[in-house]
Amino acid sequence: MTVSLKTIDCVFPLYCNPDTDKKDLFSATGSHHKKPNLNPGLLAALSKAYGKKPTPEEIFYYIYAVLYSDTYRTRYAEFLKTDFPRVPFTKSHKLFIEMGKLGKQLVELHLLKSPALEKPAARFQGKGDNRMEKQRYVEEEKRVWINASQYFEGIEKDVRDYQIGGYQVMDKWLKDRKDRVLSLDEIKHYCRIATALKKTIESQDAVDNLYTGIEQDTIPINLAH
DSSP states (O other): OEEEETTEEEEOOSEEOOOTTOOSTTOOTTOSSOEEOSOHHHHHHHHHHHSSOOOHHHHHHHHHHHHTOHHHHHHTHHHHHHSOOOOOOBSOHHHHHHHHHHHHHHHHHHTTOOGGGGSOSOEEESOSOOBOOOOEEETTTTEEESSSSOEEEOOOHHHHHOEETTEEHHHHHHHTTTTSBOOHHHHHHHHHHHHHHHHHHHHHHHHHHHHHHHTTSBOOOOTTO
16 A cells, blocks of 8 residues: 655555565565564454454455545545544444455456456547547536547546546546547546546445444554554
8 A cells, every 4th residue: 555645655565575685674584474564453453353353455455445435534634634544443343344345346446457347437439540639528428528529428527527646537647648649558548447436436435334333433453562
């Protein structure tokens, strides 16, 4: 996972691989097996609450879902601007698993590996040379024009406006290719991005419905364990 705070990018690997020749942060001298890069206090608290030890992947997917909750983002907006996100963990194992499933769906969407992307929500239409000249969005038509005769259709306004890292994803992708002829792979890629964002918005609604129950009963976690 990567977390960006203004100009600082921090990378948090889920596992650390051992390297007996090095003694740095990502080494695990004395072991030849990869180790979860998770605080023992977190693992102990979750294991006690759930009656079983969750896998690192389950924890990662749960966190990923929480970070995509609009309720969470709004409630802690000011705090998130200045510090690392602090994630509340529900005492309900069932809720933990349900959130994790949504988190996994989001991860697969953002890696563009989800089966849900096989039927794109957007299509490329019109005749021309596929040159990205000047984009123009017509909300009533749900179309993003790239020149006078060609456009992507099926682009909802919320998809068009969706931001990640302060940028409108769909807008920036095309701006980065201005004055270029889009290849067939690039056209397909843009349609998959549009579909991924549409599915992301749908998943976020489901995440918010579950998030309400999370803060009602959370696990006290001693990270100094």
